[in-house]
Amino acid sequence: MDKRQQGKRTSKDLQLDQFRTDDRNKKLTTNQGLKMAEDEHSLTAGERGPTLMEDFHFREKMTHFDHERVPERVVHARGFAAHGEFEAYQSMEKYTKAGFLSEKGKKTPVFVRFSTVVGQKGSTDIPRDVRGFATKFYTDEGNYDLVSNNMPIFFIQDGIKFPDLVHSIKPEPHNEIPQATGAHDTFWDFVINNQETANQVMWLMSPRALPRSFRMMEGFSINTFRFVNAEGKSRFVRFKWIPVLGLHSFEWDEAQKVSGNDPDFNRRDLWMNIEMGNYPEFELGVQIIDEKDEFKFDFDILDATKFWPEEEIPVKVIGKMTLNRNVDNYFSETEQVAFHPGHVVPGIDFSNDPFFRDVSFPTRIRS
Ligand code: HEM
Numbered sequence: 001m002d003k004r005q006q007g008k009r010t011s012k013d014l015q016l017d018q019f020r021t022d023d024r025n026k027k028l029t030t031n032q033g034l035k036m037a038e039d040e041h042s043l044t045a046g047e048r049g050p051t052l053m054e055d056f057h058f059r060e061k062m063t064h065f066d067h068e069r070v071p072e073r074v075v076h077a078r079g080f081a082a083h084g085e086f087e088a089y090q091s092m093e094k095y096t097k098a099g100f101l102s103e104k105g106k107k108t109p110v111f112v113r114f115s116t117v118v119g120q121k122g123s124t125d126i127p128r129d130v131r132g133f134a135t136k137f138y139t140d141e142g143n144y145d146l147v148s149n150n151m152p153i154f155f156i157q158d159g160i161k162f163p164d165l166v167h168s169i170k171p172e173p174h175n176e177i178p179q180a181t182g183a184h185d186t187f188w189d190f191v192i193n194n195q196e197t198a199n200q201v202m203w204l205m206s207p208r209a210l211p212r213s214f215r216m217m218e219g220f221s222i223n224t225f226r227f228v229n230a231e232g233k234s235r236f237v238r239f240k241w242i243p244v245l246g247l248h249s250f251e252w253d254e255a256q257k258v259s260g261n262d263p264d265f266n267r268r269d270l271w272m273n274i275e276m277g278n279y280p281e282f283e284l285g286v287q288i289i290d291e292k293d294e295f296k297f298d299f300d301i302l303d304a305t306k307f308w309p310e311e312e313i314p315v316k317v318i319g320k321m322t323l324n325r326n327v328d329n330y331f332s333e334t335e336q337v338a339f340h341p342g343h344v345v346p347g348i349d350f351s352n353d354p355f356f357r358d359v360s361f362p363t364r365i366r367s
Helices: 011-019 056-066 159-169 185-193 195-204 252-261 265-275 330-335 354-358
Strands: 079-088 107-116 131-139 142-149 225-228 234-243 281-290 316-326 348-350
Touching: 011 107, 011 131, 079 265, 079 330, 107 316, 142 234, 159 185, 185 195, 252 265, 265 316
Parallel strands: none
Antiparallel strands: 079 107, 079 316, 107 131, 131 142, 225 234, 225 348, 234 281, 281 316
């Protein structure tokens, strides 16, 4: 185990050990495990002859290389991730039977992927855009995915409009301009024809769309879930990540310059701070509404375009996440990870939020 995997390890870390591999001091092999002396010369018929079909290792190496991409995510293609740990501040048993929230001090390994939404994999880190903030909790009862964005609401009220929204915000169809941002006609056509986007567009035009650092970004579940306790009593809940460093953004001109100088600014900032031991921390907050209060508010609490006002529905802080380890391999960890709002554990359930009609939809998972 290398330096980065050491430190305080929970029983879950130990359980995950069986899936970790260490290639040091092992012989070089083909993908089938056949030992080989080297893999840098192909087999030819004579010194200057053609390459032979029987060079099965050459063919395997090339075939593997030719297929070593999974299709780019339709949205959130550009992302950056890190490992860490979540610690519960208190028992939430009154509200949920979820084991990872059941006792004070309980620690759970996590993996977090931050992302932009519109841009392709190679686009800049700092366009004017929403940011994704997806967390996988490796709990004793299975993996729980908290899929969130850095703004508390969404563009649309019904998941069926999601393809239209995304097609409109992606680059113009004729010239593929602009990259990574919504500043163009097809997106504004969508906005003026769907008044429900007005609230989200205000957030998108705010500095929140230009985060200074992933370490200084909030995260919101947006969707309304349920907490269910051991007696079966259920309450509505929305989740919020709160950065311990506070919320900080770029000014527009600043963002232009930084993005031009270093399109990898946000990922470099996260990587370097973790390498320096400057571990990013985020507190987890929940807003809870009793079922009897479902219709108490002057807005629909299941509507993703509506913010749950924090002065009316206070945020209860229930734990803290610390990101303390960079990935060993970007492709196998950051690129291949799959988040899905349908990955819940006992104690966390769905509401009738219209977005959850889409929860079993296979495109929301990497395959
Ligand atoms: C019905 C509405 C929605 C649909 C159809 C949808 C669809 C998708 C798809 C297809 C992906 C790419 C998955 C992949 O290739 O791995 C994705 C990723 C993502 N979505 Fe959504 N989405 C919806 C709503 C939302 C909402 C409301 C949020 C915020 C709470 C959200 C946050 C994210 C995040 C953070 C990712 C990136 C996950 C990662 O880092 O891999 N999505 N979504």
